[in-house]
Amino acid sequence: MTIIASSIIAGEHRTGTAGQVQGINPVTGKALEPVFTFVDKDTVDQAAEAAWSAFDVYRATTPEVRAVFLETIARNLELDGERIVDRAVQESGLPLGRLTGELGRTASQLRLFAGELRIGAHQEVRINSAQPDRAPAPAPDLRQRQIPLGPVVVFGASNFPLAFSTAGGDTASALAAGCPVVVKAHNAHPGTAALVGQAVNAAVKEAGLPAGVFSQIFGAGSAVGQQLVSHPRIKAVGFTGSQGGGLALMRTAASRPEPIPVYAEMSSINPVVIFPSSLNGKAKDLASAFVGSLTMGSGQFCTNPGMIFVPADDQGFAAAAGEALRELSGQTMLTSGICDSYREGVSRLANIEGVSAVSQGQEVSGQNAPAPVLFQTNSEILRNTPELQEEIFGSAALLVRYKDESDLVSTLESLHGQLTATVHATDADSESVKKVLPVLERKVGRILFNGWPTGVEVNDSMVHGGPFPATSDSRTTSVGSLAIYRFQRPVSYQNIPSNLLPEALQDENPWSLPRRIDGVLNS
């Protein structure tokens, strides 16, 4: 396909007069063709209304129809993969290999949800049989399943133009749940969004679904977003981005006449704890791996390790990390705005009392490629300086020296909610680790051992989530098959005649769903 420079409103390509945007190559600063126009308010409303109109038909489809639909999106993305990846490279400055991998990940994410639909555990089918002879009153036949919430607005993220954008995890899980999706396209990669949107739209047609199942809107950032989140036809929100943006959406959603859930993945500094035993003879290797994780993709990962705890008397690790970093050149960031924010964050951190620089790399001038940087402080200063917990999006980290186990525990207790925490230790530190783990469990969605948080598997066991302010809702994940649970709610059916029962609840179990019948699980 070639790029069609327009919003897609329920299958129709639409342009508007509310402004315009072009992709910009952050390496060269040059604008990319074509120009995308912003649609006006009425057109945005039409997308929400079309999603609502499509809802009852779409949610009545079988799991197999929805699974094939998701697989068709995946196939369409792969068929047009070369063009999509090429465009994403130009718009994001991310390397070809990374984006090729991300396309594969996006497709396999869609297929994971297709598989989830065929397993069907998320439908949570429960049946309690009637007991006509129960005393003092007969028990009714009661059956429960999950139904989708309704149309979902998805905000694409800049840092994953494929896996967390138009056809990313939020869209895949909402569509799997049976919710129509209205995407607010990210203006940092409009061409990529358009190509992916066309692939989704083609799959809607091929599956014979109502066109309102998918729309994608180009518009000025916050105004269109607020309009969509306020719209009475919208019933949930998926968002990955800044804390400011996420908090604004949370406020809007909570103050609607009918409040709706917001799943915002916002910010995290992803603490890494280095125990003494892991440094024995390996300080240099560990430091090198840390710097690799910190600077990969210019540090533009939600799970970037932005804070690393080392024993107070460490010399080897900090020195080796500083040395490794000094040799590195900056990599182009996604946009000049993100690059500016990074510089501001670094300069703010550098000016906080008690913080000193360990080392920094080389800036590449004129390419939005700022120097990666490592600062240091100690645990007491961290505990007393909440600003040190503000995420700097990019390759900046703060090394924190801790005195002993008790100092470490109380410092970890002072951290805000995070997506991940990582422990580096050997058996020699097991007793200390046992004291740290319960604290980390309360703080994060994922705990890693002797690794680095920047790889996020897409499978049944992943939690990409965590306590506020990492996300708006710790009870969920935005990556992995559990994400489908965000977009559904339970309904129970009491004494419904068998010819009127939804397929999911019929005795014959036509969809072969796992069920809990009279307290007994079968699968």
Added chain:
Amino acid sequence: MTIIASSIIAGEHRTGTAGQVQGINPVTGKALEPVFTFVDKDTVDQAAEAAWSAFDVYRATTPEVRAVFLETIARNLELDGERIVDRAVQESGLPLGRLTGELGRTASQLRLFAGELRIGAHQEVRINSAQPDRAPAPAPDLRQRQIPLGPVVVFGASNFPLAFSTAGGDTASALAAGCPVVVKAHNAHPGTAALVGQAVNAAVKEAGLPAGVFSQIFGAGSAVGQQLVSHPRIKAVGFTGSQGGGLALMRTAASRPEPIPVYAEMSSINPVVIFPSSLNGKAKDLASAFVGSLTMGSGQFCTNPGMIFVPADDQGFAAAAGEALRELSGQTMLTSGICDSYREGVSRLANIEGVSAVSQGQEVSGQNAPAPVLFQTNSEILRNTPELQEEIFGSAALLVRYKDESDLVSTLESLHGQLTATVHATDADSESVKKVLPVLERKVGRILFNGWPTGVEVNDSMVHGGPFPATSDSRTTSVGSLAIYRFQRPVSYQNIPSNLLPEALQDENPWSLPRRIDGVLNS
């Protein structure tokens, strides 16, 4: 046990100087001994801090320990059952038989969660095995389970002094999930709350759990509630009560530095749809059953049928319902305040244009026992008059005449979110019912056929919940085993050494939990 007139703060009986309250017998208007004092702010803080201190120890207990703990509470309630029920009768004006049944239900609800703990499906264990040879990168060992959110505040409800109060469904499900509980005792039944609190407290001691696992506070309604919901140690809220109260808690929880989930079950008018076929020769029986459900317990049920749709040309049902109602005397309501609100609601409804009275029963003077009442209007007026959807807590209902299937569907579309909807029909109306069911699914948490919504089973399949404003969060239920999901969140563990893995995730599966391993469910 005898009533100890005090708050329980982490096992200690405490009185205060912030005010006082006594139970009042609504039949006689007489105050009941003893006097309960309100504790001051510091004492409230102590309860939250004690809950927090107990959290890590409590959540580390095995499912069996928590199951036995819940069973011990149930047993303690039954051992002191006669005294508890007797006191509840005096404080609520509800009949002995009803409260005896409610005590049994409260105990069996605790045992349901004990059973849920032993099944363990709510722990959602998922394991994805490491794939060291996967290309392009090895896959880690990743394991997921659910952990409890933290201390929970529970607000007891006036209309179920046992099943939705101190040791009711919110408390049972939060304790089952591993969350310490701080109960704000309901001031309409302080003696009942005290006796039940003593039973819970004794179980905490017997189980050898940290005392902070349970506290119960007597205090002035909204101030103490707001203090608790604002407290940084509190991580979730369970509430059953008025819409005003629920909305206030939602606002407070959303505006905290760290927002927390609120599960508020607030208001519902529980529409009942009578299809023509169900009236054939049975109008009188149906009307009599309707009036029975409407007036049972003076109509003080969340699921009371407050709106009933009948064909426009119906004469038999309305006449028979009117006649049945006319013969009934009012029953004492829970408090004089609730009785006053009922009268105000009835008078407001009577003055709305297009609404007329069908019939009313007899008031019993001096006993807070107002007349049950039935009004009528038509579908068009209902669609254009949102005030008609305001719940009147008590035995008042609005009969709505609809023209035809299409008029019925568009009128049901105009309804707000509800706990339940009920359909009365025979096979002859199946085609119409098929058009109504998808609308009802979007509006409610439970759909019933040819029955009445006022019985709420406590089992795996019950959903006592529904879209806003019936509840604050449609994704959950406050009755039944699924309620445990409200108080937990997922955490995943990546490459954690086996000696440090939580029991729930160990290969050996010491708790015999159902698991999903590499995409395959076993149970």
